[in-house]
Amino acid sequence: MTTMTIAKAINEGLRATLNNNPRSLLMGEDIGALGGVYRVTDGLIAEFGADRVVDTPLAESGIIGTAIGLSLRGYQPVCEIQFDGFVFPGFNQITTQLAKMHSRSNGNLTVPVVIRIPYGGGIGSIEHHSESPEALFAHTAGLRIITPSNPHDAYWMIQQAVDCQDPVIVFEPKRRYWLKGEVDTETPGASADPFKAHVLREGTDATVVVYGPLVPVALAAAEAAAEDGHSVEVIDLRSISPIDFDTVTASVRKTGRLIVAHEAPTFGGIGGEIAARISERAFHSLEAPVIRVGGFHMPYPVAKVEEDYLPDIDRILEALDRALAY
Amino acid sequence: MGATHLPSTEFDGTEMDDRLEAEAEAQLGAPAEPMVQLLGPDGTLGSDPVFSKYAEKLDPDTLRGFYADMAKIRRFDVEATALQRQGQLALWVPLTGQEAAQIGSGRASQPQDYIFPTYREHGVALTRNVDLAELLRQFRGVSNGGWNPKDTNFHLYTLVLAAQTPHAVGYAMGIQRDQKLAAANAVASGEAGQAVEPNAAVMVYFGDGASSEGDVHESMVFASSYQAPVVFFCQNNHWAISVPSSVQTRIPLANRAKGYGFPGIRVDGNDVIAVHAVTEWALEQAREGHGPVLIEAFTYRVGAHTTADDPTKYRGSAEEGLWRAKDPLERLEKYLRAEGLADDAFFEQVKADGDELAAYVRKTTHDLETPDIRTAFANTYVEAHPLVAEELAWFEDYSAGFADAETAQATSDPAPAEQTDRAAQ
Numbered sequence A: 001m002t003t004m005t006i007a008k009a010i011n012e013g014l015r016a017t018l019n020n021n022p023r024s025l026l027m028g029e030d031i032g033a034l035g036g037v038y039r040v041t042d043g044l045i046a047e048f049g050a051d052r053v054v055d056t057p058l059a060e061s062g063i064i065g066t067a068i069g070l071s072l073r074g075y076q077p078v079c080e081i082q083f084d085g086f087v088f089p090g091f092n093q094i095t096t097q098l099a100k101m102h103s104r105s106n107g108n109l110t111v112p113v114v115i116r117i118p119y120g121g122g123i124g125s126i127e128h129h130s131e132s133p134e135a136l137f138a139h140t141a142g143l144r145i146i147t148p149s150n151p152h153d154a155y156w157m158i159q160q161a162v163d164c165q166d167p168v169i170v171f172e173p174k175r176r177y178w179l180k181g182e183v184d185t186e187t188p189g190a191s192a193d194p195f196k197a198h199v200l201r202e203g204t205d206a207t208v209v210v211y212g213p214l215v216p217v218a219l220a221a222a223e224a225a226a227e228d229g230h231s232v233e234v235i236d237l238r239s240i241s242p243i244d245f246d247t248v249t250a251s252v253r254k255t256g257r258l259i260v261a262h263e264a265p266t267f268g269g270i271g272g273e274i275a276a277r278i279s280e281r282a283f284h285s286l287e288a289p290v291i292r293v294g295g296f297h298m299p300y301p302v303a304k305v306e307e308d309y310l311p312d313i314d315r316i317l318e319a320l321d322r323a324l325a326y
Numbered sequence B: 001m002g003a004t005h006l007p008s009t010e011f012d013g014t015e016m017d018d019r020l021e022a023e024a025e026a027q028l029g030a031p032a033e034p035m036v037q038l039l040g041p042d043g044t045l046g047s048d049p050v051f052s053k054y055a056e057k058l059d060p061d062t063l064r065g066f067y068a069d070m071a072k073i074r075r076f077d078v079e080a081t082a083l084q085r086q087g088q089l090a091l092w093v094p095l096t097g098q099e100a101a102q103i104g105s106g107r108a109s110q111p112q113d114y115i116f117p118t119y120r121e122h123g124v125a126l127t128r129n130v131d132l133a134e135l136l137r138q139f140r141g142v143s144n145g146g147w148n149p150k151d152t153n154f155h156l157y158t159l160v161l162a163a164q165t166p167h168a169v170g171y172a173m174g175i176q177r178d179q180k181l182a183a184a185n186a187v188a189s190g191e192a193g194q195a196v197e198p199n200a201a202v203m204v205y206f207g208d209g210a211s212s213e214g215d216v217h218e219s220m221v222f223a224s225s226y227q228a229p230v231v232f233f234c235q236n237n238h239w240a241i242s243v244p245s246s247v248q249t250r251i252p253l254a255n256r257a258k259g260y261g262f263p264g265i266r267v268d269g270n271d272v273i274a275v276h277a278v279t280e281w282a283l284e285q286a287r288e289g290h291g292p293v294l295i296e297a298f299t300y301r302v303g304a305h306t307t308a309d310d311p312t313k314y315r316g317s318a319e320e321g322l323w324r325a326k327d328p329l330e331r332l333e334k335y336l337r338a339e340g341l342a343d344d345a346f347f348e349q350v351k352a353d354g355d356e357l358a359a360y361v362r363k364t365t366h367d368l369e370t371p372d373i374r375t376a377f378a379n380t381y382v383e384a385h386p387l388v389a390e391e392l393a394w395f396e397d398y399s400a401g402f403a404d405a406e407t408a409q410a411t412s413d414p415a416p417a418e419q420t421d422r423a424a425q
Helices: A006-020 A044-048 A060-072 A088-098 A134-138 A151-163 A212-227 A245-255 A270-281 A303-309 A313-324 B013-029 B052-056 B060-085 B099-106 B122-127 B164-188 B214-226 B253-260 B272-287 B317-324 B328-338 B344-367 B373-379 B386-411 B415-424
Strands: A002-005 A024-028 A053-055 A076-080 A114-119 A144-146 A168-173 A180-183 A198-201 A206-210 A232-236 A239-241 A258-265 A291-295 B114-116 B202-207 B230-236 B264-268 B293-298
Touching: A002 A006, A002 A151, A006 A024, A006 A044, A006 A151, A006 A168, A006 A180, A024 A060, A044 A053, A060 A076, A060 A088, A060 B164, A060 B214, A076 A151, A088 A134, A088 B214, A114 A151, A134 A144, A134 A168, A134 A239, A134 A258, A134 A270, A144 A151, A151 A168, A151 A180, A168 A212, A198 A212, A198 A245, A206 A212, A206 A245, A206 A313, A212 A232, A212 A258, A212 A313, A232 A245, A245 A258, A245 A270, A258 A270, A258 A313, A270 A291, A291 A313, B052 B272, B060 B099, B060 B122, B060 B272, B060 B328, B060 B344, B099 B122, B099 B230, B099 B272, B099 B293, B099 B328, B114 B164, B164 B202, B164 B214, B164 B230, B202 B272, B214 B230, B214 B253, B230 B253, B230 B272, B253 B264, B253 B293, B264 B272, B272 B293, B272 B328, B373 B386
Parallel strands: A024 A053, A024 A076, A076 A114, A114 A168, A144 A168, A206 A232, A206 A258, A258 A291, B114 B202, B202 B230, B230 B293, B264 B293
Antiparallel strands: A002 A180, A144 A239, A198 A232
């Protein structure tokens, strides 16, 4: 067991990948000498050279497009998109090419590209640096989407993403990059399957489903609720596509109430998908409607008011009150 | 106020516009810009200081092969158009007029090279030994990619314009890494200097319309930065559906390569010998590690963009006539006959072979099996996926319900007679 931050855990995970898998390589803007704007790739170019840690031209479509070509030649590229809001120049390559290549080749071709995207707000940044576009990608068949919330998962999930033969987008909770935790670099343990949700705290009165940056918020909300005598179960989804509905369903059958919280806007979001599925699977167990907590239907607001936009402990507790009122 | 306080005409925009316009007209209408041409429309062979030596290497068999391939793919084009008209294909994308650009470039590639086509490169597909009947699967709506690219190193057609260009550059970057790894392994095993595999290059096709896409720009930047072994082969067929190439560019497209820092060559796209020579040179450059090349094959889409298009809405028949006079097959036929390299018997055999191919394609297309949607479930992901599994299970249940209904219907078949009797009463 080693204590490290999420950023360091991803760095170590990438280092392990580059060591273990000679066909893997990293690509992105400023990931070489600088080590990435968040220093996630710090030191890797010195260790593995410029052919395996590739500073690319400043062009997201080019990064994803050339990564697809490299994967067709048998390589396993891990692309870094510098910020969530800058993935869109590469959106065409991700959705029309990467996601469909295996299908349109009738299974003959595989394109195991990994795309890392720091996402989410709460860092006081300027426009386009705080967004949560995961639902746009979850809606696209052919992609897998995972998001770690702690260093141990971060270390293993990035390696599992590279091992996966499907394209995987790893959304990294950028405001938690400096969150510290224990990492077991010997074995993933309970994190062996990156597409399985984790029950982080057991409870009996309500279930709160979260992922990525909101996991610590939900755990704090559950703690506060406990002081008020409410027992809240907290689930870290970990995988956004596919979603581990079995774990969520089992929890709701026990608690009867479900709250889903994410930073992304609620409309057309992951919370809505979970609400719909759970209402189909566990209708008779539900004591209250599934309640979503999330961003508003507006462009991500300016930094000075982002606290009013982002779900926090109180927003989750308010939703819990509403659920318990039924 | 107005512009009086601005410095006077250091840069005269109007003059610049006029000059560019004149240049564009000269270059796009009747190209005055140097254009590599070896075989003229009249069938006589000219010379070129760089490329003649490539033409000189061509033996009579190869030259006859060029003609046979061009004739074959033109016959195929006619057949596929007919199949679309008969409702056997959803859509067809004709190539007539571009045979020399495609056969010349395709035959310059080697088996170890990898080709990324757009969606009109049926001629290149022929040179890569793709089964043309398989190629029609996409246009019949039974597959989104009818062949396995690994068999021929001919990638699937890409319909999102220019999206394949960065794939080509990435693939070429992979080749570079393979060569370094092979060299390192050779050194490690004491076999330095012994080439394990022949050097390979990548060639990617796109058109004058797609040249405006950002992906072409990004690809050329990446290719240049990493000196990737890739040949950009632009078929300037003058029309992006209804929009003329003058809307996509005001300079010869080949000139754009200068801006990226690699060679750009405009070649007569209706001259199969010149196209072959220029492409062979470019692929050699790439394979030898000299970086990318842009080739602009100056040609013309004699037919419609697709079978859903109507060129009479946007261009005159005089223009089409002008280009028909530059026909790639006719000029090679003239040359072969004048040089005594082919006789009537040869051309009759070519025609017979074309008809045989057409018959094969017609029959095979009729027999192409409609896939089961279960294959779409199976091919969405490589690894097991719970949502796909759940939806497939639902679909199986749902389908089974219809099967039950059909069975029930079948067992109750004797009933209608009785009902009819009742109805009669």
